[in-house]
Amino acid sequence: MEVEITSKRENLLLKRFEVKFQATHASEATPNRETMRAEIAKALSAKKEFVILDWARSDFGRTRTVGYAKIYKSKEDALKIERKPILVRMGLVAAEVKAKKEKKAPPVKVPRKEEAKPAEKTPPKEEAKPTKKEEGAKPAEKPKEEKAAHAEKSAKKAEGEKAEAKKPAKGGK
Secondary structure (H helix, E strand, O other): OEEEEEEEEEEOOOOEEEEEEEEEOOOOOOOOHHHHHHHHHHHOOOOHHHEEEEEEEEOOOOOEEEEEEEEEOOHHHHHHHOOHHHHHHHOOOOOOOOOOOOOOOOOOOOOOOOOOOOOOOOOOOOOOOOOHHHHHHOOOOOOHHHHHHHHHHHHHHHHHHHHHHHOOOOOOO
């Protein structure tokens, strides 16, 4: 694998060099992070512990990888500035293993005693509809007000029909 530095920039504020590189791996698979870190450190004559590989991308079917790395002047500077997951990935800090909490046994469910429920109020029964036998016997009587209103309507309707019958037809002699 050959590493070519495409750009190098010094960042005085963060006490590091920022490098873009291109790695060619003709007869090999895409190299892993540790191999690329070692090659970049060799190309820049730096220690491998000071090199933080930020990202590396390979195109499908190509034997070229392009990436970005940061080279710190000391390990302490890297530990101050870089995020913890990145330091763990590079092997500069050991990963913290969270202690697993002991699972408590689930509480035993005690069956509930069925309590007497208060009597539910039942809705009042509606008047039963007459069955076929009852229909023929006697129809339900309507209130007096409805009967009177119905009688008035039918009387007006009858008067209107008589008045129309008396009118002469148009166009006739």
